Amino acid sequence: MTKGERTKQLIIREALNLASIVGLESLSIGEISKKVKMSRSGLFAHFNSKEQLQLDLLKTAEKHFIEIVLKPAESFDSPLEKLSSIQKHWPSWFDKAPFEMKGGCIFILAMIEFDDQPGLVRDFLYDQQNRLVKYIRKLARDAIRAGELKEQLDPELFAYEVYSLYLGQSIYRKFHGDSGAKAKFNQSVNDLIERWKA
């Protein structure tokens, strides 16, 4: 690994930490450069634009999201077990990322920040979140086809509800702390799955 790549990773690590707190918008190159103790221009040269920096942050975060939340599900054959695996790893996945994001899930933050601001960042986020929802929907469909979930279940609605419960969990953390919110998420998703089990 070359020197440039090493410092770039250092920058991304520190920037993700900041971005999960202040967001991708308010995230400033000056602030990051202080954290990594280098000049603004030196840092800037790694990305050539703030937009590219934001994109790199999201792409890095997604890589770890996939690794932590989605990958473990692959070891299961049953679609229902895959869903349970995702449910288990989803809340507070950001705690387990090698780049600590102590402000919470950066995707939710970014999604809401950018949902009305056209550009590459929004496009990426739309795509990323959409793929995630589609994946959950597909798993629900597979589980129905495999006879694990009832035929009456609407996979679309199922995905919407699971996704919503995750959003709720991540805001409820502020009201009821980490464990309380996670418990609610787990119970609600459990109930949801149990209710539709064939």
Next chain:
Amino acid sequence: MTKGERTKQLIIREALNLASIVGLESLSIGEISKKVKMSRSGLFAHFNSKEQLQLDLLKTAEKHFIEIVLKPAESFDSPLEKLSSIQKHWPSWFDKAPFEMKGGCIFILAMIEFDDQPGLVRDFLYDQQNRLVKYIRKLARDAIRAGELKEQLDPELFAYEVYSLYLGQSIYRKFHGDSGAKAKFNQSVNDLIERWKA
């Protein structure tokens, strides 16, 4: 109504419109002043700080939220009917406010922007959102006591689920458009209520 109050309301109207798109953080006094065609300093004098401006925006938004979403429920005696009334008016309430907020629900945006940034704005938001959740929980409890909902229902979990579904709806609007998201919200909340009806 004095002149000052009139322009202040004009400012708030335009600022809310902007804030619902860019957020309360990126919202700049310069941008607002362009919209209302007055000087930055003149606008500033109405609030004396950006934080106070942000607070005024949220307080105004809450006033209309209460008027549009919560008030109609008061005309019903039955807790369950109150819940249905809220369900009906909640999604896209911001469309009906006299101050158009075309970016969507400003509370969600602000909540996520400020959840890690101490100050008066965050304190207000915590309190406002917490009160809302508590109110839903109370209605669920009342409905149980009135024999409209089953005793086995956990009011806390009920409130979490409804709140989550609202969050989900407001992000799903970006994926599936306004009506599709609203339909999902309605169906899920209907299912939820139907499932627990006594």
Next chain:
DNA sequence: GTTTAAATTGAACGTTCGTTTAGTAAAAAT
């Protein structure tokens, strides 16, 4: 209509923003 008070302006403060450029230091390749 005159006086008093409120509302608004324009200029300036220091700071930060993202970005560019020219030059230096360090690393990689030969």
Next chain:
DNA sequence: ATTTTTACTAAACGAACGTTCAATTTAAAC
């Protein structure tokens, strides 16, 4: 060890930021 490529710095750019202040226009009170 020398050359070439890469990484980084320092200085500067114009623009925007929130805020202050003295001066001026406008509205309210009498």
